[in-house]
Amino acid sequence: MMSISNPPLQGRVAFIAGGSSGINLGIAQRFASEGVKVAIISRSQEKVAAAVGEITAAGNVAMGMAADVREYAAVEKALAAVRESYGEIDIVISGAAGNFMCPAIGMSANAFKTVVDIDLLGTFNVLRASFAYLRKPGASLISITAPQGAKPEMFQAHVCAAKAGVNMLTKCLAMEWGPAGVRVNAISPGPIAGTEGVARMAADPATAAAWEARLALRSYGSKQDIAELAVFLASDQARYMTGAIVDCDGGASLGDSSADALTVSGRR
Ligand code: NAP
């Protein structure tokens, strides 16, 4: 007999750090379309209000407030407000990040610290503070990392160091919190079209095209590609996954795939 199941995330509550733009807003919108009550934080009150406005204008449920992930108390205050309004939190996305291209020799200590503080300390703050507010067992925590967390890149020492830390933090928390029924995973997106991250790393069209040509799949990803993976990881269908760093990157983490092996071998 065929069974019809409810949407897997209907009625759940998601807390999305850095959710006011880009990839994380794409995840927030996708969750909201599944019937998830979505709460967004980022530094800019204006950006948060605009993001919440977009989601509610589509007929879905969202709230938000300004909070800097570098400030533990601000994150905790936001979590408390979300629980007050929506109840216990089922899903956490830690996606706030900062990036710029800069050779290490030209980078100030404060520039390095700033990115590590947003990406790595910020992720610790968001995940650590959320623990007391989670519905347990069953909660799913997802950090947004990057290929730089596993593969060195020129002019990205600060981001590589920070995202490598996010990857290891993901695995450590998965071990410590698994017994409480809390899953901890990370998504590692490749270059995603129409985002701030790509604009900062490939500022001109020639650089953008060269980057695309090095990807095994020869194409940038979309915000929807990442949102679909987030829906899966947040759902009970991923109930046996924890401590995973899931690449969704067109092959970016594999390295330079620009040589055309099939043409060279005459097998295309
Ligand atoms: P984005 O639109 O700039 O998203 C970053 C978000 O984080 C913004 O909403 C920003 O809002 C918020 N934010 C920054 N600093 C914060 C802080 N201190 N406290 C709280 N919120 C803060 O960039 P994106 O390109 O979509 O990147 C989103 C995530 O995907 C990041 O984790 C990034 O590392 C990862 N990623 C992106 C790509 C890509 O191709 N774009 C590839 C791999 C990984 P406010 O300015 O209001 O704070």
Ligand code: COA
């Ligand atoms: N190259 C080198 N150093 C830079 C830099 C750049 N492009 N941009 C900022 N810095 C340095 C600053 O000079 C400062 O160091 P200093 O005090 O020694 O001069 C330090 O970084 C902090 O800069 P500040 O502007 O005070 O930081 P902030 O906390 O206001 O903003 C950033 C954080 C710098 C990461 C900013 O780019 C940002 O807000 N990014 C969020 C959006 C984003 O990056 N999205 C893509 C995600 S992949």
